[in-house]
Amino acid sequence: MxxxxxxxxxxxxxxxxxxxxxxxxxxxxxxxxxxxxxxxxxxxxxxxxxxxxxxxxxxxxxxxxxxxxxxxxxxxxxxxxxxxxxxxxxxxxxxxxxxxxxxxxxxxxxxxxxxxxxxxxxxxxxxxxxxxxxxxxxxxxxxxxxxxxxxxxxxxxxxxxxxxxxxxxxxxxxxxxxxxxxxxxxxxxxxxxxxxxxxxxxxxxxxxxxxxxxxxxxxxxxxxxxxxxxxxxxxxxxxxxxxxxxxxxxxxxxxxxxxxxxxxxxxxxxxxxxxxxxxIVKDFQVVRKAVPAASSGKVRTFIKNQITPRPVIDAAKCSACGTCIEMCPVGLTALDWKQLKTGKKIPRHHYNKCIRCYCCQELCPEGAITLQTPLLGRIFFRQ
Ligand code: SF4
Ligand code: SF4
Structure with missing residues (x-):
């Protein structure tokens, strides 16, 4: 070969x-x-x-x-x-x-x-x-x-x-x-x-x-x-x-x-x-674990909600530019606006509808969106 x-x-x-x-x-x-x-x-x-x-x-x-x-x-x-x-x-x-x-x-x-x-x-x-x-x-x-x-x-x-x-x-x-x-x-x-x-x-x-x-x-x-x-x-x-x-x-x-x-x-x-x-840069910050395997139906929904990392918005960093909402391929059912008690409007994720494509995290110009793994996912992958 x-x-x-x-x-x-x-x-x-x-x-x-x-x-x-x-x-x-x-x-x-x-x-x-x-x-x-x-x-x-x-x-x-x-x-x-x-x-x-x-x-x-x-x-x-x-x-x-x-x-x-x-x-x-x-x-x-x-x-x-x-x-x-x-x-x-x-x-x-x-x-x-x-x-x-x-x-x-x-x-x-x-x-x-x-x-x-x-x-x-x-x-x-x-x-x-x-x-x-x-x-x-x-x-x-x-x-x-x-x-x-x-x-x-x-x-x-x-x-x-x-x-x-x-x-x-x-x-x-x-x-x-x-x-x-x-x-x-x-x-x-x-x-x-x-x-x-x-x-x-x-x-x-x-x-x-x-x-x-x-x-x-x-x-x-x-x-x-x-x-x-x-x-x-x-x-x-x-x-x-x-x-x-x-x-x-x-x-x-x-x-x-x-x-x-x-x-x-x-x-x-x-x-x-x-x-x-x-x-080799041994301590390069990257997620060192497999991407969860494909699944379907209820198993998929369970994995998505309990194990797969979800995008989370830091309200303090968000400038309310709307880029994430504009670019979300699912649309407003996955990501829309909510009003905080302070009067500021920021986007809100609906995790059941969100497909975890992470376009919002990728494109946020303020670095206000990070990926966070739910508790079960952290236990499962020992993060
Ligand atoms: S991860 Fe993808 S589907 Fe979910 S809210 Fe962000 S852009 Fe929309
Ligand atoms: S792209 Fe980032 S800064 Fe803009 S509205 Fe979304 S979270 Fe806020």
Missing amino acids: IKSKVAVVKCQSYDEKLVLEAVTRGVDLLGGTGAFVKPGEKIVLKPNVLIGSDPDKAVTTHPSLFKSVGLLFQKAGAVIQYGDSPSFGSCESNMRRSGLKQVGDEAGFQVADFDHGREISHPKALLVKKFTLANGVLDSDGVFSLPKLKTHGLTRFTGAVKNQFGCVPGFLKGQFHAKLADPHVFSTMLVDINTFIRPRLYVMDGIEGMEGNGPRNGISRHLGVLLLSKDPIALDAVACKLINLNPEFVPTSKPGEKSGLGTYHYENIDILGELIEPL
């Missing part, structure tokens, strides 16, 4: 010269630019923009990494475009907020159309055989995925596989959350998106990762590495090793291997470049 290759390259800061050197070294370890592009091909870079944010907050793929990957392959003859579909707002406005548009303009990269899409058929998918994907992705010759290493409420960790969810335009992402509420089913859908798009190269920004209440409101944590691979399952497994997380706890790992997308078994992965052990 041919092993998957993951290049691990140290990079201690976002200094542009250092990042370009590190990206070049990582690509060389995987065979050089010629292994990924031919002159004249249109390549789309897919950073993780979530919802545009200051690069120093470690929410988004850093502009310095984005620029380095683009310039390296532009020099190899590729025409570079880029895009991401955020949860709300246009692709271009979020690119501007994250500093990528400014860098892209300077470097001659073009914004691709991630605001509109077309339906595609994917007969070999494990689960979802029809998708709408962004025109920018479908009109390109190839995609390079540039994920950010962060924690995530639904999938423990967001990395190479989950990054392609941003190739689904705008509000359609919410429909997937509503239809595929079970995290394992949702994760299988993420794998299906990847087996259709098949990005040619994944370059993970692990220079400053995010721990704790990710993917938007966690804490920046220095890891000082870039990870590069053609195999997103292997890349995510190596990222898990770095943050001391069992890759089996990430629900894309098993369907990813089953689909043929890649492998999460370390014996089938060649780690190139740095020795990984000295780089």
Whole structure:
């Protein structure tokens, strides 16, 4: 069996010269630019923009990494475009907020159309055989995925596989959350998106990762590495090793291997470049337990209400912006407004209706929503 290759390259800061050197070294370890592009091909870079944010907050793929990957392959003859579909707002406005548009303009990269899409058929998918994907992705010759290493409420960790969810335009992402509420089913859908798009190269920004209440409101944590691979399952497994997380706890790992997308078994992965052990951050704040298995009917409701973490609002931090209510895929039956005795209005969760997609926690701009495990869940998982 041919092993998957993951290049691990140290990079201690976002200094542009250092990042370009590190990206070049990582690509060389995987065979050089010629292994990924031919002159004249249109390549789309897919950073993780979530919802545009200051690069120093470690929410988004850093502009310095984005620029380095683009310039390296532009020099190899590729025409570079880029895009991401955020949860709300246009692709271009979020690119501007994250500093990528400014860098892209300077470097001659073009914004691709991630605001509109077309339906595609994917007969070999494990689960979802029809998708709408962004025109920018479908009109390109190839995609390079540039994920950010962060924690995530639904999938423990967001990395190479989950990054392609941003190739689904705008509000359609919410429909997937509503239809595929079970995290394992949702994760299988993420794998299906990847087996259709098949990005040619994944370059993970692990220079400053995010721990704790990710993917938007966690804490920046220095890891000082870039990870590069053609195999997103292997890349995510190596990222898990770095943050001391069992890759089996990430629900894309098993369907990813089953689909043929890649492998999460370390014996089938060649780690190139740095020795990984000295780089491991053992106390990285991430939930180290399996995502509860799928269930149905009363068992599912019991697990949801008594064991599965629930989103909880800190009234003191809430600015009553309404983003969580606007973005909840279930709607007002799961999350509506309530008036406090002080007269302040804040959102209120209805846990029986809430499907635990954690979009509200992910998108709250104030970090006012955290995930809290009910007592039984804490006993069950010894948290
Ligand atoms: S309340 Fe939050 S976690 Fe529950 S369904 Fe709505 S967005 Fe998802
Ligand atoms: S998104 Fe956050 S700050 Fe805005 S209303 Fe919801 S809880 Fe409050």
